[in-house]
Amino acid sequence: MGPGYLQPELYGEDHNDESQVLDLNHSTLERYSDSSTAHLESIHDSALQTFSDETRDCKRLKVEPSVGESIESHEIGYHGCGGMRTNSFNSLPKLQFRDHIWAYSQRYLAVEAMAEAAAAIMRGDQSETGEEVNGDAMKLVQQLIACAEAVACRDKPHASALLSELSSKSLVFGTSFQRVASCFVQGLADRLALVQPLGAVGVVGQSAREMVMTNEREEALCLVYEICPYIQFSHFIANESILEAFEGESSIHVVDLGMTQGLPHGHQWRNLISSLAKRPGSSSCHLKITGVGNCKEGLQMIGDELKHYAKGLGVNFEFFMVQSNLENLQAGDFSLLEGEVLVINSILQLHCVVKESQGALNSVLQILHKLSPKLLVLVEQDSSHNGPFFLGRFMEALHYYSAIFDALDAMLPKYDTRRAKMEQFFFAEEIKNIVSCEGPARVERHERIDQWCRRMSRAGFQSVPIKMLTQAKQWLAKFKVCEGYTIVEEKECLVLGWNAKPIIAASCWKCS
Numbered sequence: 001m002g003p004g005y006l007q008p009e010l011y012g013e014d015h016n017d018e019s020q021v022l023d024l025n026h027s028t029l030e031r032y033s034d035s036s037t038a039h040l041e042s043i044h045d046s047a048l049q050t051f052s053d054e055t056r057d058c059k060r061l062k063v064e065p066s067v068g069e070s071i072e073s074h075e076i077g078y079h080g081c082g083g084m085r086t087n088s089f090n091s092l093p094k095l096q097f098r099d100h101i102w103a104y105s106q107r108y109l110a111v112e113a114m115a116e117a118a119a120a121i122m123r124g125d126q127s128e129t130g131e132e133v134n135g136d137a138m139k140l141v142q143q144l145i146a147c148a149e150a151v152a153c154r155d156k157p158h159a160s161a162l163l164s165e166l167s168s169k170s171l172v173f174g175t176s177f178q179r180v181a182s183c184f185v186q187g188l189a190d191r192l193a194l195v196q197p198l199g200a201v202g203v204v205g206q207s208a209r210e211m212v213m214t215n216e217r218e219e220a221l222c223l224v225y226e227i228c229p230y231i232q233f234s235h236f237i238a239n240e241s242i243l244e245a246f247e248g249e250s251s252i253h254v255v256d257l258g259m260t261q262g263l264p265h266g267h268q269w270r271n272l273i274s275s276l277a278k279r280p281g282s283s284s285c286h287l288k289i290t291g292v293g294n295c296k297e298g299l300q301m302i303g304d305e306l307k308h309y310a311k312g313l314g315v316n317f318e319f320f321m322v323q324s325n326l327e328n329l330q331a332g333d334f335s336l337l338e339g340e341v342l343v344i345n346s347i348l349q350l351h352c353v354v355k356e357s358q359g360a361l362n363s364v365l366q367i368l369h370k371l372s373p374k375l376l377v378l379v380e381q382d383s384s385h386n387g388p389f390f391l392g393r394f395m396e397a398l399h400y401y402s403a404i405f406d407a408l409d410a411m412l413p414k415y416d417t418r419r420a421k422m423e424q425f426f427f428a429e430e431i432k433n434i435v436s437c438e439g440p441a442r443v444e445r446h447e448r449i450d451q452w453c454r455r456m457s458r459a460g461f462q463s464v465p466i467k468m469l470t471q472a473k474q475w476l477a478k479f480k481v482c483e484g485y486t487i488v489e490e491k492e493c494l495v496l497g498w499n500a501k502p503i504i505a506a507s508c509w510k511c512s
Contacts (some may be wrong), residue, residue: 006384023456031197088114137177148394151188151191154195172420176409180401182427184394187435194436220425221262223418227411230504233487233496234347234379235268236475237506240468241277242343245375251340255371256347257326259291259299266302268347270309277313288318290334296323326353327360331370343370344376351380354445365459374512376461378436382495382505386445393449397434400446401427403501410482449493449505462512465492 008344143166163185170182225231231255246252259266276282289306291299303319310317322333326349337343353361368376383400387393404427428457433444453463472487472494486497493507 009068040330061074109374117210120135130184136169137175140181141176142167143169144184144398146397147185147188148391149194151192152390156192156195157193163192172424173415176404176405179423180398180405180431183401183423183431184398184435186428187432187479190432190436196325214425216421216425217332217429218262218264220421222264223422224426225263226265227418227422228407228497229476229485230264231347232267232479233306233472233476233504234506235271237466237468237472238345238347238377238379238493239268239272239275241375241508242272242345242469245341245343246276246285249341250284251288251337253288253290253336253340253342255290255292255334255342255344255373257292257346259293259302264302267304268345269306272312273313273315273317277315283316286316286318288320288340290322292322292324292326292329294323294325296321299323326350326364329367331367334371342371342373344371344373346377347379348381349447350378351386351447352432352443354386354447355390355440362454362459365455365461369460369511374510375464376509377506378452378456378509379504379506380449381446382449382497382502383446384448384451386447394435397431399501400503401431403498403503407482407484407498410484449491449495449502449507452507453466453491453506456507456509460512461509463492464508464510466494466506469494 029052104377143162147159147162147166166181166185169178170185171178172182173179176184242252242254254269254272256269273287276285276287279285287310289303291302293299299321303321304318307317320335322329324333347411350361350364355361381400384396385400407425408419408423429442432441434446437443456463456487466489469487469489476485476487476496484499486500488495488497490505491507492500493505495502495506496504
């Protein structure tokens, strides 16, 4: 194998489904509002020109003639603009490895991705800046992307120099984009430390690990729950859907995949129990919840709290637990009784089971389908952080988390320590996992709702329309977050977004 070969461990991973790649190209700009169209048009030209000039001037990687041949002799699948694909680079003029990376970046990412990132920056910085600071922000975007490209090329000297410069500009208490950039700089530094020089076989990856629920991360998660609408929106949609499934039924069994997402209390189920208690005839209803998770003590503590809470409200309640991760679940793990209606609840969980081969998720979905649930509630981050190319994932994550940090900017004062905790101990951990990890270590594999619809359909599930847009908007108004959050219907799902940028998507499914 010649040193110029584009190794999948470096630049992307082997995926059986190419539709996700096409989603990046065709739907990225369509999903955003066109309120900044005029401004974006001016950004397109300047951003692309600056990025192109800087990338062309980057130090070329040297390929010794005695070691291997030039890259055009290798058969490589390539996705360009519009989803076009060629099986060989033979038709291209003789270029070095970095030139091909530049071509991909320019055609596939630069115009769409940089325009969107720039738009997020301008929204986040417009209240406190003039032309000079906006120019600095634009340069920060360009340097960040150039650094990601250098890391993808395993050009350690150039990437290290860019990281050093970026570190001094990415401030934890700076503008919204400076703060999000600091998280991506940490991820790029971690990734760079793991890669081998060009010509080596593969990329050194981190060993498989789970995100440890430290005290700081648990505190940050609780703050995200209290301040940001994402998790509570998920709980609201799920509980309303479960209550609808409860209509006309006397006994319902809810299986919660990944109990509470690490929250120390069963917030979602307290709200559900409270809603059931207010219904006429609630004393004759029976609610059973089975929590799935790895921490037996944590599950037991939540179960005991819920039992006490339900008893105080006069709700007939039972709690069971399955100590297991999702990949090891079996249909026999659940105690299903005749006559009870089964609902499966998955809040921000199934994306962690998505792997390169897709076999793990398919197996889990098949197990869930065997349980024959009346309803499966699926809530996931609505972004493409699991594409086959590193740079594509990097850009998508940059857009997504720029929107989240922009929202935090509007919700909290600049030097609010709560915001710093959420950004550095919760969202930064997700970002670093997306950017620096590959293989089993990369668990934050978020995908778009289109992709989830295809996956669920292939597993034998049929979409159930969520018809509660009005109620969801009323809930959002009561949540009293700042203006900028939106809830829209999309493909029979409800999507919560910030300034029309999708953040969280909720969907419901039944066995077909």
